[in-house]
Amino acid sequence: VFLVFFAISLAEARVKLTYSEFIDAEDLKLxxxxxxxxxxGCMVYSASxxxxxxxxxxxxxxxxxxIQDLAFYNKTQDKSYLYGLTLMPATYTLKNxxxxxxxxxxxYVVANDAPFIGQPLRVAEAFSFSTFSTTNGVMTIMTRGTGIRMVTxxxxxxxxxRIYTTGYDAVSNADKCQPLYTANSLSHAQQSQIDVIGPIATICFDGLPSSTTASVQVSGDVLTDPRDMRNSLTISSPGFNGCGDKPVPYQCNIDKLDRRFVSDLEQ
Structure with a gap:
């Protein structure tokens, strides 16, 4: 079992990258x-x-x-998708x-010239696992829970x-974003658990042939201890995004992680 924790900046500011920005509670705190x-022009997504x-x-x-209409704007009856809304070129105000x-x-606000622009996102619901599949090679997930847990x-x-704690636009090299997790084989990926303590994550299914389906099991709850301990366990620090020289953290639904692990040797 590998535990990976990353330090985060203490400065409070908006997470703003080359093609996107992420607005959260810190921006409307005062x-x-x-x-x-x-x-x-841009696309906007929210699961809130x-x-x-x-x-x-x-x-x-x-x-x-x-924001609520964005969360439930859907082109199908499948509520696990976020299709986003396209906004015309302008300055906009988010108002409480x-x-x-x-x-x-x-x-999540993404410029119209961003890589992978226009694709739907998936929603991680709290206290339940769902299996998400894609043939696109890239999948972005937002949460309605405490974070995003990914297994299998x-x-x-x-x-x-590779798994990034950003939206789909930032998996290019423009913002020097570092992946939280990188599998070294399919077998490694199948036996891994990745807990993102933050609002968004993107999976890049590297090496996946065109039109081939990849899948992942996802939950919006990262506070429950894993009963089926995986061979590889990766956990992000709360709010970690990993982009640039001084990453700005996201606002999280939790600000403290207290998790204790018992190894096979201690049992």
Missing amino acids: ASETDFECPL EKANLVIVNKATQQEITS KEGSSGVLFGL LNAVSEMTP
Whole structure:
């Protein structure tokens, strides 16, 4: 069992990368609204069920959507997908209609020229496991729970997946983002558990042949101890994103991790 913890910056600021930014509770902690720019247009995603948080066009003051509507905007009946909403080029304001309250939420904003733009995200629900599959080679997950737990990364052919604690745009080299986890073989991936204590994660299924399906079992709960201990266990520090020389942490649903492990030698 390998435990991997990463140090995080203590500075509080927005997580902002070349093609995206992630807005969370820290941005509305002391104010009721905050702006974000979409000079080329952008897509916005959220898994948070917050009807009081709305996106407004700053110039026209037109209300575009609420965070809750984003969470449940769906082109199918499968609620495990987040299809996102495309916004026209403009400056937008995220506004809390109830004033500054520090309410927990996450809003992923991606520029229209970002790598992999337009693909749907998946949702990790608290206290339940779901199996997600893809043939795209990249899968981004947002959580409605305390984080994102991933187990049994699998495919019918050899692959060596990497997992980032960012959205899909940041898996390129533009922001020097380091993966939290890298498998060295398909067997390693199948026997691994990865706990991201944060709001978002992206899996790159490296080596996966075109049109081949890869899958992963996902839960939005990272606080329960694993009953089926995997050969490899990787845990992020709360809010870790791993991008740039001085990574800015995400706001988390938990700020302290107290987990004790009993090895086979201690039993």
